[in-house]
Amino acid sequence: MVLADLTAGAVDDAERRAVLRPLAEVEKAALARPAAQDALAALAPASRVKIIAEVKRASPSRGALAEIPDPAHQASLYETGGASAISVLTEERRFGGSLADLEAVTERVSLPVLRKDFIATPYQVLEARAAGADLALLIVAGLERRTLEELHALVLELGMTPLVETHTADELETAIDLGASLIGVNARNLSTFELDRDLFGRLVDRIPAGTVKVAESAVLAPADVAHYRAAGADVVLIGEALVTGDPVATLQSFLAAGDERSTS
Ligand SMILES: O=P(O)(O)OC[C@@H](O)[C@@H](O)c1c[nH]c2ccccc12
Numbered sequence: 001m002v003l004a005d006l007t008a009g010a011v012d013d014a015e016r017r018a019v020l021r022p023l024a025e026v027e028k029a030a031l032a033r034p035a036a037q038d039a040l041a042a043l044a045p046a047s048r049v050k051i052i053a054e055v056k057r058a059s060p061s062r063g064a065l066a067e068i069p070d071p072a073h074q075a076s077l078y079e080t081g082g083a084s085a086i087s088v089l090t091e092e093r094r095f096g097g098s099l100a101d102l103e104a105v106t107e108r109v110s111l112p113v114l115r116k117d118f119i120a121t122p123y124q125v126l127e128a129r130a131a132g133a134d135l136a137l138l139i140v141a142g143l144e145r146r147t148l149e150e151l152h153a154l155v156l157e158l159g160m161t162p163l164v165e166t167h168t169a170d171e172l173e174t175a176i177d178l179g180a181s182l183i184g185v186n187a188r189n190l191s192t193f194e195l196d197r198d199l200f201g202r203l204v205d206r207i208p209a210g211t212v213k214v215a216e217s218a219v220l221a222p223a224d225v226a227h228y229r230a231a232g233a234d235v236v237l238i239g240e241a242l243v244t245g246d247p248v249a250t251l252q253s254f255l256a257a258g259d260e261r262s263t264s
Pocket residue numbers: 054056116117118139165186216217218219237238239240241
């Protein structure tokens with residue numbers, strides 16, 4: 001199973017980092033940071049769709065996407081283009097990211113920043129905060145229930161916002177049980193890499209009012225943003241289209257597409 005491999009690899013890499021930088025040290029750095037931003041407020045439902053713009057060099061399903069020699073510059077273009085938050089892929093093996101990318105981005109932009117990785121240990125959550133992240137991704141499919149609960153609690157304890165990612169009705173139920181305030185539905189199955197752009201629309205009615213709803217992946221054109229917005233997305237998370245095209249112009253056209261009233 002691919003998701004299990006990705007998670008095992010990410011945990012392995014974190015264990016290697018922990019040899020050089022023990023947990024107590026990272027914890028100290030995490031607690032010394034100024035408070036995390038209120039990402040939930042930044043992503044709250046509004047008259048306009050909001051975008052989490054992702055810094056992403058590659059992916060196992062799409063291969064190499066963009067070099068991104070200066071991730072902080074890329075993120076600052078996202079800020080200029082009207083993004084509401086930034087996502088930084090820190091997984092090294094298949095996505096070509098790093099914690100250094102995350103740190104560079106949090107130093108440069110004033111928007112809330114998400115650590116996008118296969119987080120499965122408290123160490124990785126502490127690393128996220130120590131690097132200045134305001135949000136941390138937790139993928140329901142990749143985690144045992146107890147671990148998910150522990151990590152969710154730790155993210156909150158550190159003042160960050162968990163983005164709880166789901167891909168099935170069962171996973172969504174788990175996210176809701178957890179009390180997640182920010183729930184994502186990923187159109188991409190992380191084990192088969194198949195895409196289902198209509199999944200968000202099929203699951204959205206199960207998400208309780210008061211939860212911020214994020215549609216993740218598969219936005220390549222303005223019409224895809226309009227599609228997710230019409231289905232009820234408060235926020236859309238976009239990577240590939242922003243790293244392969246002009247980030248500012250693309251964001252502006254995507255935000256405008258979200259304004260269009262659906263006729264169906
Ligand atoms: O590049 P896209 O199709 O716009 O997708 C962005 C984002 O949703 C995707 O990178 C993603 C969603 N969930 C993840 C979990 C791990 C790694 C990556 C992801």
